[in-house]
Amino acid sequence: MISFILNNEIIKTDLPTGYVLLDYIRKNQRLTGTKEGCREGDCGACTVLIGELVDDEVVYKTVNSCLFPLGDVHLKHVVTIEGLNLETINYLQEQFVYQGGTQCGFCTPGFIVSSMGYLISCKNYNLNDALIYIGGNICRCTGYSGIRRALTNTINFLNEKLKGFNSGKNNSIKNLVELNFLPDYFITIPQKLRELKEHQIEEKVNYQKFVSGGTDLYVQRWEELVDKNVYLLSTKNDLKGIYVNNDEIFIGGANTISDVEESQVIKQYLPELSESLKYFGSKQIRNRATVAGNIVNASPIADLVNMLLVLDAKLYLESEQNKREIYLREFFKGYKLLDKSDDEIIKAISFKIPKENYLFNFEKISRRTYLDIASVNSSFFGYIENNFVEEIHISAGGVAPIPLYLKTTSSFLKNKIITKDLIAEAIEIGMNEISPISDARGSAEYKELLLRQLILAHFEKFFPELVSIDLVLKEV
C-alpha cells in the first residue's frame, strides 16, 4: 500500500511501486495540468514537487513525474500545478501572464511548478539560481524572454517584500503562504506526513527489480516496470550520507546528484566538483539521479563517473552474502559490462580528500550546454608544483565503449616538467587510447578532435601561457 498526500488529499493505493507517477496523476486522478511532453525527462512539462519530511520540516524538490516510480511517493507530499493554485493567480503566475511568459500554454504548468520549486526551496533569490531550476523546462514557442522577465520581476518583488520577514530555516513556506504565493494547506502538511508515517503498516512485498533513481531506466524500459513492484534503492537511508572519514570523502550510492552538488563536504574540499555538476542533466534529473545509478548505468559519457575516474574513486559493493571493494577504474569491463553480479549494489563510493594544491577541471561539450548528454567530456585532476608534474589524471567520455581513464597518458605525464612539447606529446598519446564511434552526438572524427581540444582546454586553464595559438593550430 502506497500512502501519500497528493496536493491536499491523502491517497492510499495498491498500484505496483513501479507504476509511473505521471500516469497516476493524469490518468488515475485526472489532474491534467501536468503534461506529457517527451516521457524522457527532457522537456519538464510533467514537473511536480515532491515534499519529504526531514526533521520537522518538509523539503521540496522538483522532479520529472514521467520518470518517477509511484512507490517512491510513499509518505511524501506530491504537488501538481493544481495544488499550487490559489483562488486567483499568484504574483508569479501574474507575471507570466503580463510579461508574455506563456504562448501555447503546454509547457507553462511545468515552468510554474519548477519556478515555485525554486521559491520554496531557496533563499536569497536571484535570477541565475532561478534559471538553474527551470533549466530542465523546454518552451518550444521559445518564449524565454517573457519567462525571464516574469522571473526577474517576481524575484525583485519577493526580495522587496521579504525584507523584515523572518528568513529562518523553516520560514520559506510560511512566508510564501503569507504573501499569497502558496495555498495555506501547505502549513498543515508536516503534521499530516507525520501522521501518515505513524500509521503506516509494514508489508511484505515481493520485489521484482532494483531501481535506483530510475532516470535512465524509466526512459529506456518504463513499459517493463509499470506493472511490477520494484525495489526502490532511493528510499534506503543506509545507502545515503556524504561525510569524511580519515582522509577520505564517502558518498552513499543512493545519494542524488543534487545531494553531492549541495553537500557542504564537497563544497569544502572540492568545490569544482559541485560547480561542474550543474552541467549534469537538469535540476529535476539531478534531484532524482543517484551516484550509484550513474556508475551502474555504465554510459561511456556519464558525467559524474568521468569526474570520479580522475579522483581514483573506490566502490563499496554489497550483496546479501558478500561485501567487497573495487576501484572505479577497474569496474568497467566493456560496453555496459561491469564487474558486478546482479545481486550486488553499490553501497557507497569514496575518494581521497584532495591536498590543498590540487588542480581540478571538468570539460563537457554537448549539442546544448545544459540538459544534454556530452559528445565528449573530460576531467583533469593533479598536482603540479613549480612546473613539475607530480601527477596528472585525465579521463575521457564518449570516445570508447566505457567511461575511459586515460591511463597511458596520465602515467606518461607523471614526474615531468610541464612544457608546450609535453602537452603536445600527451595529446598524441591520448589520441592513441581512444576509439570513438559516430552517433547522434557526433562523428568519430569530431570526437577525436574534440578530445584533443578538451585536453588543451585543461592545460589552458592552468597554464595559459603554454597553450599558445601555434600549439593549438599545430598539426600533430
Next chain:
Amino acid sequence: MINFDSIKHVRGESQFVDDYIPYEKILYGYVFYSPIAHGLIKKLDYSEALQIPGVKYVFTYKDIPGENQVGGIIQDEELFAEHKVEFVGHPIALVVAEDFLTAKKAAKKIKVEFEELEPVFDPRVAYEKGSLIMPPRVFSLGDVNEAWSKCDYIIEGRVDSGAQEHLYLETQGSIAYPIENDSIKIYSSTQNPTHTQRIAARVLGLPMNKIEVDVLRLGGGFGGKEDQATHWAVMAALAAKKLKTAVKIILPRQEDMRLTGKRHPYSSDFKIGLDKNGKILAYEVTFYQNAGASADLSPAILERTLFHTTNTYYIPNVKATAISCKTNLLSNTAFRGFGGPQAMFVIESALFKASKVTGIDYHELQKINLLKEGDEFPYGQRAKNCRAQICYNTLEKIYNLPEVKKQINQYNQTSRFFKKAYSIMPICFGISFTSTFLNQASALVHVYTDGSVGISTAAVEMGQGVNQKLIEIASKVLSISKSRIKIETTNTTRVANTSPTAASKAADLNGFAVMEACEIIMGRLKKFAAQLLNVKEDNVQLIDESVYVNNQKTELRWNELIQKAYLSRISLSAQAHHATPDVYFDREKSKGEPFAYHVYGTALIEVTVDCLRGTYKIDSVKVVHDLGESLHEIIDLGQIEGGIVQGIGWMTMEEILFNEKGKLITDALSTYKVPDIFFAPEKIEVHFLENAPNPFGPFKSKAVGEPPFMYGIGAYFAILKAMLEFNPNMELNFKAPMTNERVLMSLYSKIREKVHQTIN
C-alpha cells in the same frame, strides 16, 4: 493588455486533446509503421497481435470503406501502405486496444515481409533519377544570360540547409467517436480542421456533413499540424466508426518524431553577378527541395521559396528554378516560414561569399541592394509602402552600430580563443496564401441576451494569440468590454470550408471577418437604438457600452439595448465572409500580385565563439520590426522573440540525422536539441517601427507569425564571421545547421585529418 488564455495556462487549466474525456468508453490506437525506407510488402500477418487480450482490432487499408488517400495538393499518399512502403515510419496498420500499452505491445507482434527496393535520400540524386513530386518551377525577371556580361564579378557556390523538427510540445493527437446519423465527431490537434474533415470524409466514404471536427487549442503547431495532423484524426475516425466507440490516438514523442515530416532540407546552387560598386545585376539559383516520400504541402512550400528568392533586395535579372525531389524519407511539411527561410539563407550566403571576393563588406552589399519603393519582385509585384531601408537605417542608428563594431574589435584584439562578431539580417516576407483561393475566412458572431458574445471563426489558437486578437477586434467594433467576449472552439459545423491557420494570416483573415460580422450587428443595433430613442440613425453611436446621441451619452446601456433588441425580434447573430481583395497569381506565367502586403524588418545579432572548444553563445539580438500598428503588443512581442529563437535554433543546434538506411537517429529530445533558456539570447530587444500603419490589415496591423523566424539566419553569419576572426584561412562552406561539431571541424579542418590519421 493581457492574453486571457494565459490565465488558464499558468493554472494548468487549459485543455488539450489528451486532456479531454468526451466519451465514456475510450479505446487507444497505436500506429504500426514500416521499419524500412523502400520496399514491397510481400506478407502482412497480424494474427498474433489479435490474440493479445485487450486488443480489439487491427486496421489496414483493407478496412477503409472510402478511398485510401490522404493527399491534399497531389493525391499521392495512402493512409495505410497497401503494397509499397516509401519511408521508415510509413504507416501500415493501426492496432486498437483497451489501453495504450496493450496496443503498443500488440504492434510488436505484427510480422511483415518485404522485398526491399533501392532507396534514395539525396534530393540531387533523386533529381538525376527523375524522381520528382512535380515538374520544376521557374520564376524569372529580366534576362540573366544577357546580364552576366555586364558583371564585374560573378560568384558561384552551393548552399545546404537542414531539416527542422517542429517539436510542438503537445504531440499529434485526436479522439473520434460516433454520433447519430452515422456521423463521427473528431477532436483533433489540427491547424486545418476542414482538411481533416475533408480527408476523413474521403477515407470513410461519408459526405463532409457527417464529419464534425472540433479544435480547442494546440500545444504548438508551427506548421507541423497543418497537413500532418490529419492522418491520426482519420485513423481514429475510421476505428471509431467500425468499433462504435471513442478511439484516441496520441502519438508518443518518439513516434511523433519518426512518423511526421519536418522543415524541408534544401540543397541549392547559386550564381550571382555584381558590378564593381557592389550592385547585384543578376542572380541565378536552383533549389533542390527534399520533399520526402509524398507531396504533402511541398508544392506550395516550393513556390514560397521562389517568392523569397531575393529576400529584401532588388535584383533586376533573376532566374530561379525550384525542384521538388521525391525521396524515401519522411514527407516534409509546413514549418514557420514555409520555404522562405531556405531561399533567404541562399541569397545571404551568396552575398557573404560575394563580399569575400569583391572585398566589399557583407553589410555594405546588403545596404546597396535593399529594396526601394516601386522595385519589382521576380514575380511581378512591386514593393509598396516599402520599409526595407527605413528598418535597416533605424537599426544602425538606435543600436549604435559603430559602437558595436568598436567594442567587438577591442574584445577580439585581446582575446585569444574567444572571438566576437555581429551580423545584420534584413527580411522581407510576403503576406497572403500564395494559393489565392485560400485567402478567405468567415466568422459567426452571436450576442446573447445577457450581452455576452460568442465568436466562431476558422482561426485555430496555437499559442500565437489569435483568439485574443479577435477579442481585441470585436471589442473595438462593438465597443464593449473584452471580458464579455468568448472565442469558441474552431468547429467545422459552425464555420465551414475554412482555410488552415497558417501563412501568418489567421488574425488578418479572421480578424476582418469578425470585424465585418460585428459591423453587421452594430448596424442593426444602431438602427434599432435610433428607433427606440426616436432619433436619426446617423446621430447614434455606441461607445463603451453606452448609446450616444449627437455625442451625448444617453441612459441606454449595452445590456438593456440587447434585451430590447431581442424582444423586438432583431437578429443578434451575424455571419460574415472576408476575401482578401486584389490578390491573384497566374501560375502559368509565374506573375501576379500574390501578396496583400509585405512585412519588413532588420535584426542585429551578436555572438561569441569559443574557438578552442568550438562552441558559441548568442549574446544578443536587436531588432527593428515593422508590425504596422500592433493589435496586441505583448502577443506580438512574444511572436517576435519566439520566432527569432526558433530561427536561431534551425541555423545552429537543431540537427536532424538519418542513418544510411533512412532511419531517423535524432528521434528523441535527448538527441534532437532545441534552444533552452540558457541558449536563448539573454538580451532580445525589439523596436516596433514607428508611424507605420498598414492599410491592408485589421486596424492597420500586420501579420507577425513567420517573418521574425528569418532573423535567426543572421546567427549563422555572425558565427561564421567570428570563426573567420580566429582562422581567416578557413574554407568557406555554406552548410546549416552550424552545430558545435561543424564549428570545430571547420576551424581545424587540417588538424582533424592529421588527428584522424594518427589514430587510424
